[in-house]
Amino acid sequence: MQCVEVLRVQAYFDGEVDAVSALEVERHAEHCAECRALLGHLAETRARMREELEFQEAPPQLRVSIDRLLDREMRAAAEGGAPRVRPTVRWRAPPLWLGAFGGFGAALAAGLALFFMSPLASNPVLDDVVGAHVRSLMPQHLTDVISTDRHTVKPWFAGHADVSPVVADFADQGYRLIGGRADYFNQQHVAAVVYQHGAHVINVFAWVAGSRALPEYSTRSGYRIACWKLGNLQYCAISDTGWDELQGLTRLLHAAGAADAPR
């Protein structure tokens, strides 16, 4: 006999339920041996797959041949006339197709290149960011105010942190606003806005920007960190997602920040 909750338990395991449902599932699993066992099995399956299956990368020669193929295609399009030109340019030039922030994309590419070429000096602020992120992932630490409504989260910060960061729900783009939290590090109050992307938690920290510049992109203890300044605030987004996923959120926040700015 299968418990009626198995699909919900699975969704909980996959990070696909909201905070209220998550609580219900946790309570249910306390009483239901079947679902407790299921959670163990799900974790075991995931661990084994990620441990034993190869995370293969595309062979370099495939990359080269696709590059050639697309070059040919682009030349053919250029000779063939106008209709193909726009899409080809957009596809091959990441800064343009990555989003509205062309310039940001270029800066991003440059930042990444710089990051991979030069070893970063130790930066205590980034260590604080990692520490705060890891702490936040412990049970009961993630959010002080749970809400998927930015009109609840943003005013809450006004009373609890020195700063009022950009807050928006990007659920439609895959970044769900979970809530907010006030932290203290770097000798000042820091606002943390928490998003969920798939199974991953992304913390976006914001504090009053100091004189010290932070690297645009860095990796610490396996976490990816993107930093940027907007207005007088320093933002740092951190998560264990891939760069693409993290940049997806930073782009949205940039767009939301630009829209928010008083003109």
Next chain:
Amino acid sequence: MLPHLDAAYRFARWLCRSSSDADDIVQEAFLRAFRGFDSLRGGDVKAWLLTIVRNCHATAVQQQQRRATVPLAGDHEEALRSVPDETSPDPESESAAAEERRTLGRLIDALPDEHREVLLLREMEDMSYREIAAVTQVPIGTVMSRLARARAALRGKWLKDTAGEPRAVR
């Protein structure tokens, strides 16, 4: 820079169960993606690209089936063989090369296609239900039930496998 090439390559390899055809499928997919870039309207690039990879694979399979000049009975046999039967393994799959493959990979290969793809997209590519639904072109509810069945089947297979083969005990 080619976005999501690694993910596209991995997905193609899993779909074809081999690396030989994956290269062709990925090339074709990137070409189609490049030509059809205007059809992407602000959605998720990775899900969109993997959808194209999946379509390219489906086309390749259809073409192979059409090209095969086997009589009808043979066709039928081919269709049967594409759903591996774990109780009576094909002697060829017992070859040295197949032996080398890791147990878990072999068990996953033996899952039905529609279960295998949701499982791999979820566990290996870490995609959300919504993204998986977009790639596999089924409702989210179907993604959830297939995922549950795939996970249960895989677990069943490996428990059976470990019980039957003492050397595989971990």
